[in-house]
Amino acid sequence: MKKKKKILLGILVMMLLSISSVWQPKAVSAADTIIGDDYPAKWKNLPLGATNDNWKMATRYCTSFVANRLSVVNKFDIRRDGLDWNANQWGNNAKIQGYKVDMNPKRGSVAYWNAKYHVAWVAAVDGNRVLIEEYNYDYNGNYNSRWINKNVVDGYIHFKDMSATLPPIDLTNYFTVNPKKVAAKVNSWVYNNKDTFSAATQSREIKKDEMVDVVRIEYSSTGYPRLVTKEGYLSANKNYFVKLPDNINDYITTAQRLVTKENIWLYNNKDTFSAETQVVQIPKDTMIEVKSIVFSKDGWPRLVTEQGYVSANKNYVKPVLGNIDDYITTAQRLVTKENIWVYSDKDTFSAETQVVQIPKDTMIEVKSIIFSKDGWPRLVTDQGYVSANKNYVKPVLGNIDDYITIAQRLVTKENIWVYSDKDTFSAETQVIQIPKDTMIEVKSIIFSKDGWPRLVTDQGYVSANKNYVKPTIDNIDQYVTNIGEVEVKQDIWSYNDKDIFASNTQSVQIKKGTILTVQGIIFSKDGWPRLVTDQGYVSANKNYVSLIN
Incomplete structure (x- = not known):
């Protein structure tokens, strides 16, 4: 019997030890109790203190985080009541409003530090340890959670404490199936x-x-x-x-330069592509510079351009050539570096589609850029399509508007030189000096290797800079501009001042039928051609004189 009692006693002791082991209190785990960073995204992504929240707390500070947590989780909203709600005032404000403040933390209570200007939300209590969740502990407006000793705070505010256990999680707004x-x-x-x-x-x-x-x-x-x-x-x-979208590979997802495959619309709202949000239509074969990719609220990728949003669907856009930087892609005035052809078909550059050859060093006005079906950029001109390859064309000077770029008759504004070399204007290449106010017949425009426009004349090359030359009057053909003999068609006056033909500058009256020898042609400061004779300056207007030879 004694032996059996000892055995039974041993079994009983083991059972008691086992029971005591099963019922031993378990330490509180932070992972089991914290809620995490549930601060609203609309405030989280603003700079620290950029605005005020619904409780008039500066965003991303500790006070704003706790006010939001109290509202969302505790279902309690701070009442300002005209009080100062800086963190060092929370304990005093709570007492004024009649809430319990003590040193006994509870889940859902608010820990506060007066001197440190800080508040935090109590997530769990484990003996003398308290788990808190907070914002701006790092002074950079970020979320944090940590264990503290319960006595390091100035107190705990019990606005509306929570149950010690977490409520069930509502997974409605969470991904529970892999979105990929x-x-x-x-x-x-x-x-x-x-x-x-x-x-x-x-x-x-x-x-x-x-x-x-x-x-x-x-x-x-x-x-x-x-x-x-x-x-x-x-x-x-x-x-x-x-x-x-599951078919995301059918969309462009990296910012780059693209070409439109169809006429497509640009929109002012990334979330809604509709007739109401259309801004402008982009023609087929147009290059667009994509600054970035953004996604609509439904997950559709959008191309961000300077004008708005464009569909990223590969049915509508395609990447440009990999070596696109070797091509001109903006409409501008260009100069040919070689003799090049104009073509009638943007998709096929061949002998059959050649229209006319453009000589080397000719300026061409590019109206727009278009792309071939194979992705080659083409220059659109009045005559047809030209290669945009930088081996064949180059931009004109940035200040090209300060130069004459159309062959025409011009008048010198200063004494200027004619040169024998279009690429080098120097003392060694000077041919002859043309006096001020002389008309020159420009046969064509050519460009130096450095891009300077030159006037081609019978004598050589002249600067096209508008500081040195200017166009003649529009009706210049109504005037005698050649040296020789002229017959006076009616009584006229000669003048002693080429710029002012008036009674006070009259020199001598010349009778109708008089033959004058024209020693030269000169122009007034206003562009009127004058005949230089031994009697003075005479009008070159063909109503008054006619060229004999």
């Missing part, structure tokens, strides 16, 4: 710990509209779904990420 590819709706973070999303576990910042590949879904120990990536964990909250 997502885009960030706001700036967010990759974390290296799926159970704790805090400043200490942040790995890399995800920028707004950045695309991320999702490997799978995992759950934190508190039941929150996480998006697992190659880098770590992301929030599965749909406020932070949007699922991309």
